[in-house]
Amino acid sequence: MTSVASQRASGRLLGDQLWELLELLELLEPLVPPPPPAKNGRTGRPRVDDRAALVGILFVAEHGIAWKKLPTELGYGSGITCWRRLRAWQEAGVWEELHHAVLEKPGQDGMLDWSRASLDSVSVRAKKGGELTGPNPTDRGKAGTKYHLLVTADGLPLAVAITGANRHDSMLVEPILDGLSPVKGPGRGRPRRQPVKLHADKAYDNKRVRRYLRRRGITARIARIGVDSSERLGRHRWVVERTISWLLAFRRLAIRYDRSAVTITAVATLAVTVICARRLPWNDY
Known part of the structure; x- marks a missing residue:
């Protein structure tokens, strides 16, 4: 993953309303499973950065656009890549672990x-x-x-x-x-x-x-x-x-278009995690 500093410098986050989620991006790193190994020494196309994929997922979740309509010029990878990453992390338990990690911070400080x-x-x-x-x-x-x-x-x-x-x-x-x-x-x-x-x-x-x-x-x-x-x-x-x-x-x-239980559960779990992150005084941690 790239550093938080490079993410800020690149300006590829959604906007000012997500600057407080830089800490959320840091929490994601240790939870994400490693990428699949190369086959026959070939890695294929360069893998979309996990941080960029997360912000792309958030863009779709917040704006409600179809996955295929995520603009690639935003730098988050294709919408299908973000959709696949969303589902892979759901099946690996990443979203539940991320939600729990966010709750642990106020919990340990007696703020929960x-x-x-x-x-x-x-x-x-x-x-x-x-x-x-x-x-x-x-x-x-x-x-x-x-x-x-x-x-x-x-x-x-x-x-x-x-x-x-x-x-x-x-x-x-x-x-x-x-x-x-x-x-x-x-x-x-x-x-x-x-x-x-x-x-x-x-x-x-x-x-x-x-x-x-x-x-x-x-x-x-x-x-x-x-x-x-x-x-x-x-x-x-x-x-x-x-x-x-x-x-x-x-x-x-708000209006459900995703047919799969894996996808809708992942989006909902990420949404409550973001709600928690936005409500917490991250400067105190």
């Missing part, structure tokens, strides 16, 4: 607020159908995808999961919380992997969810159907709605 977490989802139209889609009950049964997002008390995304739009929200509580990776905190204490409280709306109000949270030692702050107003929890749960709006600012996610 585990006092409460909020869970919510949003459905988007899947124009071309594909994996992890289903008939959207709120969009005349058209093919749709649902993003499930878990955030900290101040809105940092801890996890994102993807299902068909017809999947009930409450079915994702267990897999999302069980799938959280431990995050190191300050000192020598055990890494944290669950919040103290979970805030959610009435879609999550059922006995199975409440039993699960009780078993995990997590206090349920879930609006009860027919009893509580969903607005009652709004003073805490608004942070997840704000983070969802940040997620949908990535136009490749």
Whole structure:
């Protein structure tokens, strides 16, 4: 990989809004698997730099253009190269590791607020159908995808999961919380992997969810159907709605065109990683 200094000098990043992501580029380097070995002493065309590929991927994710329409004159390689790199890194676990690496920094400094977490989802139209889609009950049964997002008390995304739009929200509580990776905190204490409280709306109000949270030692702050107003929890749960709006600012996610589960999962995981990176005071690290 080329140095961060050369990236800055070349001016090939997306713009001022991504200068804070130079640290993200540094975190990527040790996670990327080595390139495939040469065959019969031939390496073929020069390999597109991993940093350039990452920024090309981000360009597509943010602007929502088709992969094939990524302008090669930007210097990020072809869109198909970026697409292949995105998928290869997803299959190698790079995007999840990168998200975890970003969370480790505030975690070790005691800046990751585990006092409460909020869970919510949003459905988007899947124009071309594909994996992890289903008939959207709120969009005349058209093919749709649902993003499930878990955030900290101040809105940092801890996890994102993807299902068909017809999947009930409450079915994702267990897999999302069980799938959280431990995050190191300050000192020598055990890494944290669950919040103290979970805030959610009435879609999550059922006995199975409440039993699960009780078993995990997590206090349920879930609006009860027919009893509580969903607005009652709004003073805490608004942070997840704000983070969802940040997620949908990535136009490749706002309307889904990628048919593959590998591709859409990779884009969503990268998006929440970027959201975390943009919210952190990198100058303190």
